Amino acid sequence: MITSIRGRNLLTLDGLSPEALLEVLDTAELFVEVNQRTIKKVPALKGRVVASLFFEESTRTRLSFETAAKRLSADVLSLAVASSSVKKGESLRDTIATIDALGIDAVVMRHQSSGAAHQVGGYVPHVRVINAGDGLHQHPTQGLLDAFTVRQVLAERAHARGSETGRELFAGLHVLIVGDIRHSRVARSDVAAYSALGAEVRVAAPGTLLPSSLEDWPVGVVSDFDEALDWADVVGVLRLQHERGTGAFVPSLREFTQTYGLTMERARRLRPTTIIMHPGPMNRGVEIDSAVADLPAAVIERQVSNGVPIRMAALYLSVTGSPEEAK
Amino acid sequence: MAHEVVERVRDTDALVVLGLQTGGVPFAEVLADALEEISAHRVVRGSLDVSFYRDDVAQRPFVASSASHVPVDLSERLVLLVDDVLFTGRTIRSALNALGDFGRPRAVQLAVMVDRGHRELPIRPDYVGKNLPTSLSEEIVATLEGVWIGTRGEG
Numbered sequence: 001m002i003t004s005i006r007g008r009n010l011l012t013l014d015g016l017s018p019e020a021l022l023e024v025l026d027t028a029e030l031f032v033e034v035n036q037r038t039i040k041k042v043p044a045l046k047g048r049v050v051a052s053l054f055f056e057e058s059t060r061t062r063l064s065f066e067t068a069a070k071r072l073s074a075d076v077l078s079l080a081v082a083s084s085s086v087k088k089g090e091s092l093r094d095t096i097a098t099i100d101a102l103g104i105d106a107v108v109m110r111h112q113s114s115g116a117a118h119q120v121g122g123y124v125p126h127v128r129v130i131n132a133g134d135g136l137h138q139h140p141t142q143g144l145l146d147a148f149t150v151r152q153v154l155a156e157r158a159h160a161r162g163s164e165t166g167r168e169l170f171a172g173l174h175v176l177i178v179g180d181i182r183h184s185r186v187a188r189s190d191v192a193a194y195s196a197l198g199a200e201v202r203v204a205a206p207g208t209l210l211p212s213s214l215e216d217w218p219v220g221v222v223s224d225f226d227e228a229l230d231w232a233d234v235v236g237v238l239r240l241q242h243e244r245g246t247g248a249f250v251p252s253l254r255e256f257t258q259t260y261g262l263t264m265e266r267a268r269r270l271r272p273t274t275i276i277m278h279p280g281p282m283n284r285g286v287e288i289d290s291a292v293a294d295l296p297a298a299v300i301e302r303q304v305s306n307g308v309p310i311r312m313a314a315l316y317l318s319v320t321g322s323p324e325e326a327k
Numbered sequence: 328m329a330h331e332v333v334e335r336v337r338d339t340d341a342l343v344v345l346g347l348q349t350g351g352v353p354f355a356e357v358l359a360d361a362l363e364e365i366s367a368h369r370v371v372r373g374s375l376d377v378s379f380y381r382d383d384v385a386q387r388p389f390v391a392s393s394a395s396h397v398p399v400d401l402s403e404r405l406v407l408l409v410d411d412v413l414f415t416g417r418t419i420r421s422a423l424n425a426l427g428d429f430g431r432p433r434a435v436q437l438a439v440m441v442d443r444g445h446r447e448l449p450i451r452p453d454y455v456g457k458n459l460p461t462s463l464s465e466e467i468v469a470t471l472e473g474v475w476i477g478t479r480g481e482g
Contacts, residue, residue, distance in 0.1 A: 030376060033394035039428040042379035072379075163393075316379070 006321025009121045009129040010314050012138040013192035018167055021196055024313050025148050026163040031309035031316075034071065044316055045074035048105040052078045053095075054132070055086070055111045060280055061132050061141070064307035065108045065315075072312055074319075077104065092116065093123055100124050106319050108132050114185075128318045130311075133185055136244075142279055143189025145310040147197060149303050150175075150234055153275055170197040176228050177219075178204040178260055179238035179287050182211050182249070186279045187238055191219055204228055206260060208249040225260050229269045236277045237262050237288045253286055260287070267292045275299055328438060328454050329361035332407065335453070339366040341405045341433065347422055348376040348393050350411035353471050354440055358409055373397045375408070380421035401430035411469040413439040416450035440469045 001017040002008065005024065013021070034042055050069040054062050069076045077099065081087075086095055096107070106128040109117050114135030121129040133139040147170075148162075154169040155162040175194045181187045181203050194201050195218040203210070204222040214221060222228040229235075240256065250256040257263065262276065267289070270276070276298040284290040293300055336342055339362060346355025352374050359372040376395045408422055419437060426432060440456040445463060461467060461476065468475040 030378070030394045033376075033396075034379070037428060038400075041428070043424065044379035 004317070004321070005314070006317050007128075008318060008321075009117075009131075010140050010318055011117050011121060011129065011131045011134075013140045013143045013189045013196070014138070016192070016196060018196050018198070021144065021147065021193060022167060024144050024310065024317060025151060027313035027317060028144075028148055028306070028309040029161070029163050031071075031312040032306075034312075035305075035309055041071050041073060043073045045069070045072035045105075045319060048072075048074045048319055049103060050074045050076050050106045050108060050315065050319075051099050051104045052076060053081070053099070053107060053109045053111075054079075055081050055109070055116075056133070058110055058133070060304050060307060061110065061139075064304070065130075065132060065141075065311050068308050068311035068315055069108075071308070072315060074105075074315070077102065092120070096120050096123050100127060106130060106315060108315075109134075111135065130314055130318060135185065136183055137185055137188065138192075139185040139189045139279075141307070141311050141314055142186050143193040144314065145303060145306045146186075146190050146236065146277060146279070147193040148310055149277070149299055149306050150194075150275060152302070152306070153299060157273075167197045170194065170199045173199040174231050174233045175199045175201045175236065176204060176222065176232035176234065177201065177236040177238065178225055178262065180209045180240050180249075181205045181238065182209045183241045183244040184238045187236075190236060191217065195219070199234075202228060202231070204260065206250060206256070226266065226269075229266055230271065232270065232274055234275045234277065235262065235270065236279075239279065239281065240283055240287050242283075257286055262288045262292050264289045264291050267295060267297075270297070272297070277303060280304065328456060329358055329365055331454055332358070332362060332436075332438070333365050336405060336407075336436075338405065339368065339370060341403070342407060343371045343373065343397075343399060343401060343404045343432075344407045344409060345372070345397065346374045347408060347410040347418060348374055348378075348395070350469070351409045352393075354411060354438075354469075355409035357471065358407075358438065371399055371404075373399075375422055375425055377418060377421035377425050380425045381417065382421070383417060395425070397429045401426060401432045403433050404430070406432040406435045408435060408437045410437070410439050411441065412467050413437075413442045413450075413452055413455075414445055414467075416446045416448035419450050420448050441467055441474055443467050 003017045004020050108130045110132040111134050114137035116134045117131035151162045202220040202222045204225040278300045344355050344359040346352035359370045362370045373396045436453040438454040439452045442455045442458050443461040466477045
């Protein structure tokens with residue numbers, strides 16, 4: 001068990017202790033306050049250089065990581081992969097070596113291959129690596145910001161500050177994750193975060209969209225999405241990932257929507273307190289009805305806003321901390 | 328100390344009392360209460376977290392403290408920073424930098440409960456509860472109940 005991400009790479013949420021997760025959540029809460037100021041900037045990472053390498057397209061993750069780094073006063077080197085030497089066939093190793101030669105303190109990386117961030121960590125051990133999504137493996141900051149958003153909403157209802165509640169609000173919380181589990185790194189990070197913090201996680205998906213093995217996964221499988229609606233305190237809807245060939249796993253999009261889409265009709269059957277989440281980008285009308293995404297119970301925009309403080313916390317702890325500090 | 332502040336400040340309308348997270352916050356509350364009593368009008372109070380402004384983040388364990396709460400724009404206000412123990416002066420330097428992000432105060436003053444010496448920066452307090460000469464190996468803890476001196480490394 002890793003008890004703190006200070007001074008460490010953030011590659012996966014698997015194996016992080018509840019304390020390590022809470023440390024990030026609590027630190028992010030401090031950064032929420034910074035983001036509400038007129039001058040949204042602190043000098044915590046002044047003079048440090050953060051490289052942002054996105055080998056796969058992204059809007060919110062990339063923008064929010066870069067915003068986070070800038071609000072910590074770090075310099076950001078942003079590699080536009082499409083117009084870089086990667087297109088000439090430069091290997092990942094050489095690309096990293098080149099960027100490292102310019103002098104960097106951290107790399108934020110998204111890659112289409114699972115394990116790519118881990119590999120980069122091996123190439124440049126003196127640089128902190130933050131995984132911003134690797135293939136079908138993990139998307140740690142998404143898992144953290146989802147847990148953060150849930151705690152924030154629940155703490156507001158209880159008129160408390162999130163950090164005061166620790167992991168209390170997660171105890172026995174029913175989280176239902178629905179959709180393309182098989183191809184989802186978000187699902188893997190979400191499951192790790194929620195279950196470590198004490199929530200009970202179930203997944204709902206057509207058999208073809210479940211991972212081939214669920215054995216060492218702390219989740220229950222729901223065979224009928226409709227029956228689980230009433231059980232859920234949180235419904236996390238996942239995107240159907242066309243770019244990973246999801247099309248071949250479902251008979252038709254319409255049928256998927258009818259059986260596993262969060263339609264307006266299903267949303268009405270949720271309890272009024274149930275939180276609806278989606279990591280974005282949404283396929284409105286496929287996994288979630290357009291009108292559902294705009295319901296007050298949907299916290300999708302809040303998830304995006306929380307991306308910045310969570311990523312500030314991850315960068316801050318990982319880059320400035322040293323592992324010895326961890327208790 | 329509150330009397331001293333009122334005497335020197337006069338214009339308590341412009342006063343904002345900010346406790347430094349976390350040690351200074353309870354003292355700031357008590358001081359602000361006393362100031363309200365003497366001046367007979369409300370004193371704006373808040374707290375300031377300086378963790379992200381420190382120049383020694385790498386050398387010093389990160390203290391997860393509470394967020395800043397600055398209720399007003401500090402421009403043209405008179406800010407009274409309150410901390411428990413004044414030591415190297417680095418926390419105060421960080422606080423001065425942090426203040427800049429909340430506006431441009433007309434003036435900033437510093438009140439500390441204990442001044443233990445060993446300054447590393449040209450910073451001096453305006454109001455001191457107690458001057459307490461110490462050695463570097465000692466650790467000072469000041470709370471509303473009292474002051475403790477211990478040797479570093481002990482509980």
